[in-house]
Amino acid sequence: IPVDLFDLVIFGGTGDLAQRKILPALFRRFCGGQMPKGARIIAAARTNLSQSDYKAMITNAIQAYGGNQANDAVALEAFLDCLTYTRVDATGDIGWPELSTLMAQGQGARVSIFYFSVGPNLFGPLAERLHKHGLAQDSSRIVVEKPFGRDLESARALNATLATHFSEGQIYRIDHYLGKETVQNLMAIRFGNMLFEPLWNSQYVDHIQITVAETVGIAGREAYYDRSGAMRDMMQNHLMQLLCLIAMEPPAKFDPDAVRDEKLKVIRALDTVEPHHIVRGQYQAQQGADDRHDSYRETVGNLRSTTESYIALRAHISNWRWAGTPFYLRTGKKLVARSSVINVFFKDAPHSIFGEEAGRHANLLSIRLQPNEGITLKVTIKEPGPGGMRLMDVPLDMTFSEALGAAGGNPPDAYERLIMDVIRGNQTLFMRGDEVEAAWAWTDPIIAGWQARGDVPKPYDSGSTGPDDADLLMRRDLREWQGIN
């Protein structure tokens, strides 16, 4: 799909995200023929760098993170020709007149996009300076990274600051989870098939599990993470977005506000989570074959930290469709495997014509977001052989890379998709301000409860599936986790 001519200004153009994700993503889209001739990328940051030093930095970044195409020296050179570096201070006046001049030099009608790839404390100052220097036009768009606030109050304040200078239609709040091919596939699976939607409610669904397990720890973001924890860093945004897509009503059409209206209704219908339906965990040190992995507390350098690196909870959506169906959500660091999966457990058939001795097997739909993206539906069949009617499960498995060949095995990175959507002006996969606030309104009382009670997370071994209490949370409901164990 062609895109309009654009100027994309990346504030934080020397940062980790710009180097690892944003610029490699733009390079791959460039190689895919999606950057119109004359489009410009203007990287802005506080450091004083020459054009050649900056281009050398980005050459290295693209060689490291740009994929196979990075070996194409001609393409890389052509891409670097679209790139300009300029020094700008988000909190002062340095560099703003130069940036204005640079932008004014763009020939022809072009969309201006300002990507705030800087710490969240700079989102407000950047919006204000863009306005002050006449760069915030009615047609400009801004892209805002996470975290969007750390509670309802700060998210509201940030929304209000951005709203002073930009309308909601100009603000693109990124949650890179929404850019993942398989996450968008959730909508295609639900609303593109007749098979699932009639069963997608509490009458047929026993419960749903959403797991986002990571093997990595928090190295490199210790200070930020220790102030946030898994609830703020993952649950309030990524898992909440997955929950919305799984639980929302069918929007009338696949358009930004229709989709986001339905997601918002899910968040607003969430009950407050009871304390005994939440398990917080913190990883302990681990002795590997030849080295020792630090504990969470050692990593953050605070041996009394009570920040959680793991959280599991049971949520309820009080609406007509889902009353009575629990949603179990869990996410954590330093777990045994990297796995993001949504498991939809259907109820048992109401009556077994084969008798109880044949065994009962409920259907399970697993949607794997990573790794090994695909879906598996467990169906019940007769156990082969002459031994009478006994039932067993078999998986109907579709791994996208096998079913779709190269196109399925090599989906575009989330940032490629999302940046192109910003350039096209499509907000469907971006969070609206009221969604973010509603998610914080659900999160805040949970965190306030921990603080009031002086809650201390339960220790769990690095490389395990999480704290024992998370298994207990399920066992109390006569269920068990599936996805990483």
Ligand code: NAD
């Ligand atoms: P970083 O610390 O690596 O880079 C920060 C950038 O901001 C640098 O380019 C720096 O020069 C620039 N900067 C700092 N102060 C400035 C000022 N006063 N004026 C102008 N520029 C200034 O940070 P990062 O990891 O790239 O993260 C950027 C944003 O993206 C943060 O909000 C972060 O939470 C978010 N994010 C990062 C990742 C990631 O993987 N790195 C993932 C998700 C979200």
